[in-house]
Amino acid sequence: MAGETCKTEGCGKVLGKRNKSGVCRSCVARRVNADPSHRAKRIAGTIAMHKTPERRRLNQQLARQAGTYWSTPEGRQRRREMGKARYANLDTPEMREKCRIARAEATRLRYAREFAWLPVERREEYNALVRSKRLKAAEAKQIILASLAKEAVPETFEEKLARVQSGQAQVVPVLTRHHLQPTVRS
Numbered sequence: 191m192a193g194e195t196c197k198t199e200g201c202g203k204v205l206g207k208r209n210k211s212g213v214c215r216s217c218v219a220r221r222v223n224a225d226p227s228h229r230a231k232r233i234a235g236t237i238a239m240h241k242t243p244e245r246r247r248l249n250q251q252l253a254r255q256a257g258t259y260w261s262t263p264e265g266r267q268r269r270r271e272m273g274k275a276r277y278a279n280l281d282t283p284e285m286r287e288k289c290r291i292a293r294a295e296a297t298r299l300r301y302a303r304e305f306a307w308l309p310v311e312r313r314e315e316y317n318a319l320v321r322s323k324r325l326k327a328a329e330a331k332q333i334i335l336a337s338l339a340k341e342a343v344p345e346t347f348e349e350k351l352a353r354v355q356s357g358q359a360q361v362v363p364v365l366t367r368h369h370l371q372p373t374v375r376s
């Protein structure tokens with residue numbers, strides 16, 4: 191049977207004398223690997239193989255050797271290089287840009303949370319207190335909050351009525367804790 195070639199189309203590898211399938215070894219492997227059930231069986235087989243006492247002992251020995259290797263000067267050097275190579279993948283312009291955007295967004299969110307009490311139109315005033323007058327943030331906050339409290343004069347009935355009459359607001363029923371109450375809504 192010498193000189194026979196693999197039956198797979200486009201392969202044409204010369205087969206060994208004892209080959210019975212008519213297909214070369216790499217083509218058989220490719221076929222077997224393409225079958226999911228064979229792959230599952232092979233993985234199960236590998237797992238079972240690693241569970242035998244002999245294999246366990248060998249694995250332990252290999253792990254010990256590896257541990258020894260990583261603590262040698264060459265091992266440590268190799269580990270540093272591997273770490274650098276991994277970091278190099280992350281240190282691309284795209285990654286840096288992504289990080290920059292994420293950091294900016296985090297800063298924006300932190301600022302929004304910290305200054306939720308500060309109306310936009312009072313920001314300049316707050317900044318002036320902190321920067322020019324060199325007040326502590328807490329002191330500046332107290333000043334602005336006190337000023338906001340003073341400004342928060344409740345709307346009179348006449349003012350509400352005027353808004354409803356001009357169509358800027360309407361009266362809507364709102365359910366409070368005890369009953370429905372007519373409320374003016376913009």
Ligand SMILES: [Zn+2]
Pocket residue numbers: 196197198201202203213214215216217
């Ligand atoms: Zn082949």
